[in-house]
């Protein structure tokens with residue numbers, strides 16, 4: 001029986017002699033590509049970067065209260081919202097921007113985050129009683145941007 005270190009050495013040796021063991025498409029991106037991805041993040045002051053870290057569980061979505069544009073997936077829908085740093089969401093259907101005085105955060109609820117901590121989430125509640133989790137959606141988009149640029 002071949003022990004794991006011996007097996008690893010045999011595999012590496014066979015690769016060194018032309019076996020395609022280590023030839024694959026899973027190479028890390030070139031340094032230049034990684035630096036370009038982090039460039040916008042590195043321009044921000046530390047306080048602005050920290051402000052992008054959500055307080056609640058990410059991936060909260062919201063419909064647009066201005067036009068009713070509806071989200072269908074749990075996560076960031078790039079055909080519904082556009083984030084402008086540091087904290088503006090724009091509906092791609094009607095162009096409404098949030099936060100907005102036209103859609104005040106007039107409702108709230110308490111949930112548990114992944115750490116079991118109570119987190120208060122603010123909502124806009126319209127005249128029909130529908131809730132729009134605009135601050136949560138904004139935090140989700142900020143978190144998504146942050147993760148993409150780390």
Ligand SMILES: [Zn+2]
Nearest residue numbers: 064067091094
């Ligand atoms: Zn809209």
